[in-house]
Amino acid sequence: MKRYVFRRFLQSLLAVLGAATIVFFIIRLSGDPARLMLPPEAGEEQVAALRESLGFNQPLWMQYVDYIKNLVTGDLGNSLYYKDSALKLVLERMPATVDLAVSAIVIAIVVGLAAGIISAYKKNSFIDYVISIWIFLTQSLPVFWIGIVLIMIFAVNLHLLPTSGNRGLASLILPAVTLAAYPIAPIARTMRASLIEVMNQSYMTTSQAQGFSKRQRILRRGLKNAFLPVVTVISLEFGVMIAGAVVTETIFSWPGVGQLIIQGVSNRDFPLVQASILVVSIIYILINFITDLIYLWIDPRIKVQ
Numbered sequence: 001m002k003r004y005v006f007r008r009f010l011q012s013l014l015a016v017l018g019a020a021t022i023v024f025f026i027i028r029l030s031g032d033p034a035r036l037m038l039p040p041e042a043g044e045e046q047v048a049a050l051r052e053s054l055g056f057n058q059p060l061w062m063q064y065v066d067y068i069k070n071l072v073t074g075d076l077g078n079s080l081y082y083k084d085s086a087l088k089l090v091l092e093r094m095p096a097t098v099d100l101a102v103s104a105i106v107i108a109i110v111v112g113l114a115a116g117i118i119s120a121y122k123k124n125s126f127i128d129y130v131i132s133i134w135i136f137l138t139q140s141l142p143v144f145w146i147g148i149v150l151i152m153i154f155a156v157n158l159h160l161l162p163t164s165g166n167r168g169l170a171s172l173i174l175p176a177v178t179l180a181a182y183p184i185a186p187i188a189r190t191m192r193a194s195l196i197e198v199m200n201q202s203y204m205t206t207s208q209a210q211g212f213s214k215r216q217r218i219l220r221r222g223l224k225n226a227f228l229p230v231v232t233v234i235s236l237e238f239g240v241m242i243a244g245a246v247v248t249e250t251i252f253s254w255p256g257v258g259q260l261i262i263q264g265v266s267n268r269d270f271p272l273v274q275a276s277i278l279v280v281s282i283i284y285i286l287i288n289f290i291t292d293l294i295y296l297w298i299d300p301r302i303k304v305q
Contacts, residue, residue, distance in 0.1 A: 005293070012289045017068075019281035023274050024067055028060070054080070067274075076278065077271035081264070086275035090257060094279065096166060097256035100248070101241040103172055104179035109234060112184045116191025116230075121218065123196060131188070139185035147178040147251040164253035175252040179245060183237035190233045194226040201225075228295070235291035239284040 034051035051057045055066070070077065076087045119131045154174060155163040162171050198204065199222060207217045246258035253259070257276050264272035 004296070008289055008292050012285050015285045016278075016282055019285070020068070020071055020278055021064075023277045023281070024064055027270055027273055071278075076275040079264075079269055079272040081267040081269045081272065086271040087279070089260065089272060090275050090279050093255060093257045093260045096254060097242060097245055097249070097258060099172065100175055100179060100245055100254060100256060101238065103176035104241055105183070105234065105238045107176060107180035108183040108187055108237065111180070112187025113191055113230070115184070115188040117195060117218070117223070119188065119192040120195035120199070121214070135185045135188050138181050141181070143178060143182060143247050144251055146181050147174070147248060150174050150178060151251075164251075166255050171252075171254075175248050175254050178251070179241055179248045183234075183241065186233050186237060187230060190230050191226065194229050195222055198222050198226040231291060231294055235287050235294075239287045242280055242283050242287075 034047050034054060034056055048057070055063065058066075074087065076085075076090075078084060079086045079089055082089055115131050115135065119128045122128045151163050151174065154161045161174050163174075165171055195218070199217070204217055204221065207221060208214075212220070245254075245256060246261060248254065249256045249258035250262055257280060261273060261276045263269075264276060
């Protein structure tokens with residue numbers, strides 16, 4: 001087991017290095033930051049002076065080497081707009097994004113698992129068809145549309161919840177429900193398919209012959225064995241929530257990392273965007289690493305493989 005964990009840890013480090021490299025080169029394809037930061041009437045001397053002060057006059061490979069060296073020491077540079085540590089700014093916004101993502105994934109797990117289990121239990125019934133249609137609609141509708149509709153209903157018309165900002169638990173409900181809308185579908189679909197497959201296994205047929213009811217077979221043996229593929233989907237969707245909360249945070253003016261990335265892109269703040277995306281990538285890779293460990297706990301056969 002130690003060998004497996006160590007191998008997965010090394011793979012995670014390589015993934016972090018790959019993410020840092022991709023972020024570094026892709027963000028520089030958007031153009032010369034010195035030119036973009038200065039007003040259009042700025043002269044070439046002003047552009048050259050700013051470029052030199054920011055270190056962008058060096059060859060790209062030298063910038064990359066310096067970036068990796070600083071990354072190893074935890075120095076992700078200073079924000080060009082806020083004039084402060086980029087890592088510090090990202091970490092200050094991260095709790096708001098984590099609160100939103102955790103709330104959304106809890107909603108998605110509860111609703112998705114319940115829908116998947118009921119759908120499998122009532123296979124090919126009217127309820128199964130209704131749930132399937134509802135899942136299809138939830139996955140088809142764009143997140144920004146769902147967010148705007150929820151704001152119109154619950155904030156503008158009914159005055160039950162605030163439209164935006166972070167002013168307590170009430171402010172969290174609408175963005176969390178919006179962010180949870182999409183992952184409910186894959187969780188419910190995977191749970192339904194996995195549970196139906198488990199119900200067709202021979203040991204479940206043996207349980208039926210022993211006199212256990214359908215509900216007892218599902219609760220005692222079906223759910224645990226059907227849960228393994230669902231763990232993968234949940235972990236992936238949680239990582240996507242952390243990384244993909246940009247749209248939801250923008251709609252609801254939620255002060256998280258997603259909104260910080262939008263501000264960084266608007267201000268051509270390279271270090272801030274690099275730090276934001278890198279921290280989110282590390283969290284995503286860490287979630288996958290933890291998922292592998294959960295796999296070992298749920299299915300010990302992986303140790304042998």
